[in-house]
Amino acid sequence: MANTPMLAEMMKTHGISRRAFMKYCASLTSLMALSPALAPRVAEALENAPRPSVIWLSFQECTGCTEAITRSHAPTIEDLIFNAVSLDYHHTLQAASGHAAEEAREHAMKQHYGKYILIVDGSIPIKDPGYSCIAGISNLDMLKETAAGAAAIVSVGTCAAYGGVGHADPNPTGAVAVSEIIKDKPIINVPGCPPIPVVMTGVLAHFLSFGIPELDELGRPKAFYGNSIHDRCYRRPFYDKGQFAEGFDDEGAREGWCLYKLGCKGPTTKSACATVKWNNGVSFPIEAGHPCLGCTEPDFWDNGGFYKPLSVPAGDYRDAGLAAVAGGAALGAASALLAKAGKTKAAQAHETVDAHDLEKSS
Amino acid sequence: MDCKIPQTHTSSVADEILSYVETGNASPLLHEIQHALTTLLEQGRETTIDLGAMPFAPGDERILDEVLGEGEVYATITIMGESKIRETGTPGVWRIDHFDENGEYQSRFIEITFMPDILKTQHEDAEQGLKDLRERITTLKP
Numbered sequence: 001m002a003n004t005p006m007l008a009e010m011m012k013t014h015g016i017s018r019r020a021f022m023k024y025c026a027s028l029t030s031l032m033a034l035s036p037a038l039a040p041r042v043a044e045a046l047e048n049a050p051r052p053s054v055i056w057l058s059f060q061e062c063t064g065c066t067e068a069i070t071r072s073h074a075p076t077i078e079d080l081i082f083n084a085v086s087l088d089y090h091h092t093l094q095a096a097s098g099h100a101a102e103e104a105r106e107h108a109m110k111q112h113y114g115k116y117i118l119i120v121d122g123s124i125p126i127k128d129p130g131y132s133c134i135a136g137i138s139n140l141d142m143l144k145e146t147a148a149g150a151a152a153i154v155s156v157g158t159c160a161a162y163g164g165v166g167h168a169d170p171n172p173t174g175a176v177a178v179s180e181i182i183k184d185k186p187i188i189n190v191p192g193c194p195p196i197p198v199v200m201t202g203v204l205a206h207f208l209s210f211g212i213p214e215l216d217e218l219g220r221p222k223a224f225y226g227n228s229i230h231d232r233c234y235r236r237p238f239y240d241k242g243q244f245a246e247g248f249d250d251e252g253a254r255e256g257w258c259l260y261k262l263g264c265k266g267p268t269t270k271s272a273c274a275t276v277k278w279n280n281g282v283s284f285p286i287e288a289g290h291p292c293l294g295c296t297e298p299d300f301w302d303n304g305g306f307y308k309p310l311s312v313p314a315g316d317y318r319d320a321g322l323a324a325v326a327g328g329a330a331l332g333a334a335s336a337l338l339a340k341a342g343k344t345k346a347a348q349a350h351e352t353v354d355a356h357d358l359e360k361s362s
Numbered sequence: 363m364d365c366k367i368p369q370t371h372t373s374s375v376a377d378e379i380l381s382y383v384e385t386g387n388a389s390p391l392l393h394e395i396q397h398a399l400t401t402l403l404e405q406g407r408e409t410t411i412d413l414g415a416m417p418f419a420p421g422d423e424r425i426l427d428e429v430l431g432e433g434e435v436y437a438t439i440t441i442m443g444e445s446k447i448r449e450t451g452t453p454g455v456w457r458i459d460h461f462d463e464n465g466e467y468q469s470r471f472i473e474i475t476f477m478p479d480i481l482k483t484q485h486e487d488a489e490q491g492l493k494d495l496r497e498r499i500t501t502l503k504p
Contacts (some may be wrong), residue, residue: 012490017441017484017487018484018485018487019441019480019483019484019487020442022479022480022484023439023441023442023445023468024442026458026460026469026480027460029412030412030469031414031469035412036411036412036471039410231417232417233417234385234417236417237384237385237386256383274417
């Protein structure tokens with residue numbers, strides 16, 4: 001339940017020094033891409049932030065976003081910020097279930113009407129609301145009801161922000177993003193599949209210290225989504241020099257050259273992966289040798305194939321397959337021809353095709 | 363979860379090779395530091411540069427270390443993981459590296475100052491220290 005202890009009091013209770021808090025604020029300011037000169041202001045704002053009530057709704061999702069945030073190894077003060085937040089409803093994490101759980105949500109809504117933060121992960125099916133229900137309430141109804149009293153909404157993960165995998169072609173449930181349903185509340189999109197845990201914490205800290213952060217045209221906080229992965233990538237010098245890996249086991253791959261030709265979506269993907277990284281700053285996909293999939297961008301699932309370079313127009317494989325069908329191939333043989341066409345084309349154009357692409361076609 | 367990569371002979375060779383990968387950002391950064399140090403001396407204004415805010419490869423780090431040199435002061439703060447504070451061989455230019463409890467980088471700064479704030483005892487901590495000291499003294503046997 002929400003009560004009133006401020007962060008400063010909680011720090012004293014937990015024996016955290018002011019110097020530790022300064023260290024945290026310096027790192028947080030860096031994470032939020034703010035000027036280092038603003039660190040004292042971040043500290044002052046966080047110390048005086050009131051304890052907000054949070055309701056977290058999970059709709060059509062895989063629980064990956066919750067897994068990411070709960071399994072992150074958070075520094076003590078980040079833990080404290082989460083403790084400072086009163087998480088009044090989260091049906092994956094809370095002990096209560098059924099009517100007791102729904103009562104907790106209704107109680108929090110009533111007690112903090114107009115003030116609570118609503119966090120949503122997962123897309124919302126609108127083709128038939130019965131596709132996804134919680135305690136007999138459709139996702140659509142629960143979102144509308146809970147959003148009505150929210151001060152702001154945070155759409156965590158690409159599903160809530162842009163529809164995600166549920167929205168991918170052919171979108172059988174009619175999955176949509178939160179922003180397509182709720183039009184009268186400030187919405188902060190924190191996309192990613194899942195988002196980087198410290199980015200989720202950072203957005204929360206920003207909200208507590210400065211309110212709604214400055215957002216880009218896709219509703220993402222500019223502090224974390226202001227730069228493309230490409231611009232911050234440590235492999236960028238290889239791109240500038242024209243040195244590319246052309247296979248996952250060639251000389252370029254071994255030398256750590258740019259993964260652009262292997263389908264890297266870094267140039268069109270805005271995220272903090274290349275600077276903040278994952279697993280306590282250990283690495284990120286490109287550092288592990290895999291191209292960026294572009295998971296913080298809308299419709300990244302339908303972007304023409306994960307292993308196709310950005311310079312190759314999306315839908316090229318489909319065009320090749322259709323040409324084979326139009327050429328008189330029998331319907332039963334069409335998929336085999338499609339796979340063959342893909343292989344031949346890849347060999348001719350030195351284009352990379354992986355097992356998944358071929359499986360989809362065969 | 364421990365995600366540290368074990369240090370092997372192979373990784374140290376890879377580190378050696380990587381130390382020559384540069385982004386070209388070291389040179390403009392060194393000029394920025396030069397201007398900031400001039401400002402500190404002429405106007406007394408301190409500057410903090412966030413090294414996490416720009417692409418910076420191991421080769422850039424190497425150049426930075428070589429040009430700034432090794433200084434006389436080296437301090438380690440042990441709170442929420444370590445923080446390493448060191449004055450470079452260019453007095454007035456400090457490197458401040460914050461690590462988490464797993465030894466991974468949290469943030470890295472260059473401060474152009476006569477004394478980094480984080481090294482000073484904070485007022486609130488001194489207040490708490492005084493309170494604790496008074497309590498300890500009262501428990502002393504006469």
